[in-house]
Amino acid sequence: MREIVIREELFASETELCESMALELGFDDFSGGLAELIARLSDIVEPVRIVMKHTSLSDPSAEAEGMANIEGMSRGDEMDLDWFDVACALLERADDYIEPLDVIVYYDDLDADEPNEPSVNVRVSARAALSRLAQGNRDYLSARKDDRNISAGRIRELFEGGQQPYAVVVACADSRVVPEHMFMAGLGELFVIRVAGNIVGPSELASAVYACDHLHSKLLLVLGHTHCGAIEAAMAGEGQGAVAAVTGAITRAIGDERDPYVASVLNVRAAIDALAANAEIAHLVREEGLEIHGAIYHTHSGVVDFLSECVRCDKETGRLSQ
Numbered sequence: 001m002r003e004i005v006i007r008e009e010l011f012a013s014e015t016e017l018c019e020s021m022a023l024e025l026g027f028d029d030f031s032g033g034l035a036e037l038i039a040r041l042s043d044i045v046e047p048v049r050i051v052m053k054h055t056s057l058s059d060p061s062a063e064a065e066g067m068a069n070i071e072g073m074s075r076g077d078e079m080d081l082d083w084f085d086v087a088c089a090l091l092e093r094a095d096d097y098i099e100p101l102d103v104i105v106y107y108d109d110l111d112a113d114e115p116n117e118p119s120v121n122v123r124v125s126a127r128a129a130l131s132r133l134a135q136g137n138r139d140y141l142s143a144r145k146d147d148r149n150i151s152a153g154r155i156r157e158l159f160e161g162g163q164q165p166y167a168v169v170v171a172c173a174d175s176r177v178v179p180e181h182m183f184m185a186g187l188g189e190l191f192v193i194r195v196a197g198n199i200v201g202p203s204e205l206a207s208a209v210y211a212c213d214h215l216h217s218k219l220l221l222v223l224g225h226t227h228c229g230a231i232e233a234a235m236a237g238e239g240q241g242a243v244a245a246v247t248g249a250i251t252r253a254i255g256d257e258r259d260p261y262v263a264s265v266l267n268v269r270a271a272i273d274a275l276a277a278n279a280e281i282a283h284l285v286r287e288e289g290l291e292i293h294g295a296i297y298h299t300h301s302g303v304v305d306f307l308s309e310c311v312r313c314d315k316e317t318g319r320l321s322q
């Protein structure tokens with residue numbers, strides 16, 4: 001597939017953009033604006049991907065409003081919309097009906113990925129995060145429908161404001177064990193690290209450190225579950241080949257325990273220990289109010305049991321308690 005990358009900062013106007021794109025597409029005798037260019041694109045046969053790279057957000061509120069009202073499309077200039085946004089929207093629409101055309105609109109604004117000046121006041125404490133999870137699970141158990149906000153507006157808000165998840169969850173990759181569902185959490189609320197058997201190896205540890213340190217989450221929850229295939233495989237002595245990376249870690253955690261529930265709890269405890277053994281996490285527990293907790297999700301009922309397993313800093317002694 002041919003790929004054309006359009007960087008917003010290289011073009012001052014729609015005319016310049018169209019000239020450059022026409023040249024790259026080999027439309028030799030082309031003249032005109034975006035509408036003409038899209039008309040020519042309708043005839044292409046070879047697949048073409050156009051990557052539209054934004055470099056900055058002009059006025060996010062005006063832009064968001066404009067996007068919501070863009071149905072008329074060609075009236076973009078009347079609505080104080082950035083011409084590049086209009087070009088992106090028109091091309092994305094063309095992508096819907098021109099089969100060989102693939103349009104990707106991409107924001108190059110890496111600063112947006114971390115919260116904008118997170119203030120101490122808006123950070124959610126470990127205790128508050130725990131009760132929010134517990135309430136979320138109660139809602140989940142009685143929910144008849146789900147009205148979480150997954151709107152375009154919410155996606156955009158999180159992009160512009162950055163993410164500030166109130167909890168980090170290390171969970172199994174099992175398709176029935178979905179933290180966002182069981183805690184009724186919306187976009188941007190949970191930083192979820194999923195791996196078969198909810199083990200903590202180097203990648204999981206690195207992800208947890210990133211979330212707790214850079215995103216300032218105060219609760220780190222290791223979520224095991226009942227009927228875990230990875231634990232059952234470890235107990236059965238299975239796990240040859242690549243799978244051994246998971247079953248080996250579980251075997252070290254559970255020893256020769258034969259009860260699957262107890263094994264799940266032991267496995268959660270081992271993950272908590274692996275997290276707490278990391279110097280950066282221990283520092284955050286000591287200085288920043290981070291707490292590490294454990295829980296078990298009951299696959300048959302949807303209930304989350306919060307365990308007494310926990311690592312926090314004792315305010316009086318300054319020691320980590322477990």
Ligand SMILES: [Zn+2]
Pocket residue numbers: 172173174196197198225227228229230231
């Ligand atoms: Zn599992």
